[in-house]
Structure formats: C-alpha cells, structure tokens
C-alpha cells in the first residue's frame with residue numbers, strides 16, 4: 118500500500134491551483150493523499166485559495182485530507198513528498214510591464230518570449246531558486262515538479278546551482294496543441310505517441326504515431342493545418358488570444374510545411390504580425406486580470422458568503438492532469454511519456470551538449486529518461502535554436518554574475534530584437550521597472 122502523500126503547491130494562490138487539485142482528486146487511486154499545503158507569499162490570495170480547495174474537498178466527502186495555507190516555508194515544506202511549483206514573481210502587474218515595455222518600442226511583448234520573457238526570467242530565477250533552497254532544507258527527498266516560467270531559463274539556472282536536483286520541468290503547451298489538433302480534426306489523442314524537439318515554447322513535431330491507425334499521421338495533420346484553421350478547444354473557449362495563436366499555426370505551417378510547429382514560434386517567425394494584432398493598452402496580462410484572477414476572487418467570495426452551489430467555475434484542460442500524471446509516474450513507476458525540459462546531453466545530437474531542450478521522455482521511479490533523436494536536426498531549426506540558447510545562457514550568466522554587459526548581450530541576441538540600440542533602451546527601462554526584483558547589474 119503506497120504511503121499517503123503530502124503535496125505542497127508553491128504559488129498556492131495561483132489561479133491554476135483548482136484545476137490541479139481537481140486532477141489530484143480525480144486520481145486518488147493512483148495518488149493517495151493525506152495533505153495539501155498551499156504556500157504563497159501573498160496571504161490574501163492563499164487564503165482565498167484555501168477556501169476554494171476546502172470547498173472542493175468537502176464536496177468530494179474527503180474528511181481525512183488535511184489542508185494547510187501558510188506563508189512559512191518550514192511549515193509548507195517539512196516532510197512533503199511533492200512540490201508543484203507555479204509561482205509568478207511580481208504577479209500580473211509585472212507581467213503587464215513585461216508586455217507593454219517592449220511593445221512601446223514596436224517589439225513583441227509576451228510573458229515568456231522576447232524581452233518580456235527575459236525580464237520575467239530575471240525575476241523568476243531568484244524566486245524559484247529560493248523555493249529550491251527551502252525544499253533542500255526541509256524536504257530533501259521531495260520531487261519538485263515545476264511549471265514556473267520561463268521554463269528554459271529557470272531550468273538552466275537551477276541546474277547550475279543544484280546539478281543533482283530532483284526536479285522535473287514541464288510545460289503544458291504540447292499537450293494543449295495536441296488536444297486542440299485532435300478536437301479540430303477528429304482524432305483521439307489518447308492513441309498518439311508524438312515525437313517533438315526544441316527548446317521550451319520553441320519547437321517542432323517530427324512524427325505523431327497513432328496506435329489505432331498504425332501510422333504517422335503528422336503529414337495529414339500538416340495538410341489540414343494548411344487548409345483549415347483550428348478553432349480553440351473548449352478549455353480556451355471564447356479566448357481571443359488563444360484563437361489567434363492557433364490560427365497562426367496555419368500561417369507557420371503553410372510557409373514551413375516540414376513539421377507541425379509549436380504556436381509560440383509565431384513570436385520569432387512573425388513578430389510583425391503579432392505586434393500588429395496586439396492592443397498596446399490592453400495586453401494579455403489585462404485579460405488575465407479581468408478574467409481568471411477576477412473569477413478566482415469571485416469563487417472565494419461566494420464561499421465566504423456561504424453560497425453552497427454553482428461555486429466552481431474553471432476549466433484548465435489537461436494542465437492539472439499532466440502534472441498529476443508526472444507525480445503518479447514517479448510514485449508508481451508508471452513510465453509514462455511526456456515532453457520535458459531537460460539538459461540536452463546528446464538528445465539532439467547536433468545541438469550544443471549543454472543546452473536545455475524540450476524532448477519526449479519517460480518518467481518512472483528513478484526520474485526522467487529522455488529519448489534521443491535518431492537523426493541530426495536541420496540547419497534552419499538548429500540555427501534558430503542555437504541563437505536562442507546562447508541568448509538564454511547569457512541571461513543566466515547576467516543573473517549570477519550581476520553583469521550589465523551580459524544582460525545587454527542577451528537582450529541584443531534575442532531574436533525578436535532587430536538592433537543593439539533598442540535592446541539597450543529596453544534593458545535600461547526594464548532595470549528601472551524591475552528594481553525591486555532583479556539583482557543590481559554592474
């Protein structure tokens with residue numbers, strides 16, 4: 118009988134917490150639970166989430182599961198088995214600046230891509246390294262399953278400081294792309310074995326083997342993408358940003374029909390189109406604050422006011438299930454397959470050995486076993502990736518060395534940036550905007 122698990126959610130107040138807890142509860146047979154701990158630096162948000170999670174657990178009739186909301190690391194992490202990490206250093210207010218500062222200069226302004234992603238990276242590294250230190254101190258045997266963005270930068274930073282860390286970095290985007298393709302074109306994703314390579318939010322499918330159809334269906338999906346744009350699947354229903362993002366997959370595929378692209382490549386291949394479609398005064402951060410954040414506060418408020426029915430209102434698709442599948446894969450040695458963000462070490466044979474890449478991997482009791490590609494990748498993808506990897510590494514250097522020069526090099530090399538002059542202008546504005554979060558650069 119598996120020991121009942123203690124799960125700590127770092128960033129407990131995150132709007133994604135209810136979706137994750139729902140998946141935990143749905144998988145109680147594979148993930149027996151004794152305690153959920155919500156850890157957050159924002160007491161108000163954490164307490165709101167405590168109410169929502171307690172409501173969910175009471176609805177399920179689970180009287181023996183303890184819920185704790187705390188701002189004290191020792192209480193949050195001591196003796197826990199899994200840490201699900203989803204912090205956002207600086208919150209949506211700083212995300213808004215990440216998006217609007219580059220946009221003001223005519224460049225892509227985005228949460229994880231371009232210079233917004235780099236500014237977020239500089240904030241996020243210190244937050245996540247602190248979480249890792251707490252876990253090392255209070256629960257050294259726990260596994261950290263990380264969703265905190267920007268994932269490639271976080272992963273590079275953590276592995277430099279803690280090379281043997283028990284941490285898995287994962288992104289839900291490939292699963293969301295696959296789900297959207299399956300819903301639009303009439304497939305069952307459960308039959309798929311997809312192969313993919315790239316960096317996080319920067320990659321390509323090479324093959325989608327369908328076990329029922331017994332063939333690679335990527336060529337026919339490419340034909341469909343070229344002629345029939347996708348509609349957002351129900352978990353993103355009515356969401357203009359995601360609708361446009363999935364439409365852009367058709368633009369990319371028409372022009373580069375060798376592979377199915379990750380939708381995030383739009384920021385690197387068609388930054389001009391993206392900027393044209395973005396409202397400078399109302400970016401994604403504004404939409405999320407007026408949508409998910411407000412909605413979460415309302416759910417908590419209803420519970421606080423004693424409302425008993427129709428309180429829960431969320432749909433995060435496969436996001437929660439994906440991280441729960443990772444946990445059960447470790448716990449029960451299930452050896453499921455995921456796309457994971459791992460040190461390259463030859464998985465992509467002709468890409469630098471020390472890059473952080475995203476490739477398929479099996480997960481079991483001993484951790485992650487990445488799958489190596491059988492062939493070298495093409496020069497087009499390799500060239501794009503090498504530049505991006507170098508830029509990310511320079512940013513991580515800048516963080517640890519507190520080096521202005523390295524930060525400027527990173528900003529200049531970022532592929533959404535046309536020249537060093539605008540890179541410097543944006544860097545200098547970001548330094549001021551992030552003065553409470555970034556190390557002081559010299």
Ligand code: NAD
Nearest residue numbers: 128130131132157158159203204205244264265266288289
């Ligand atoms: P959010 O702002 O709603 O929630 C984040 C929470 O983290 C907040 O409650 C905040 O108070 C807390 N927090 C911030 N700094 C902290 C720290 N140092 N220690 C503890 N708690 C801290 O953000 P969100 O939209 O729910 O996203 C959360 C994170 O998950 C972000 O990093 C986001 O980019 C990431 N995310 C990743 C994926 C993926 O595929 N990898 C998918 C979705 C979201």
Ligand code: G6P
Nearest residue numbers: 228229266288289290293401405
């Ligand atoms: C996808 C990506 C995440 C990203 C999120 C942003 O899930 O994989 O890495 O954080 O989208 O979504 P949002 O609704 O916050 O813009």
Ligand code: MN
Nearest residue numbers: 288289290318
């Ligand atoms: Mn992601």
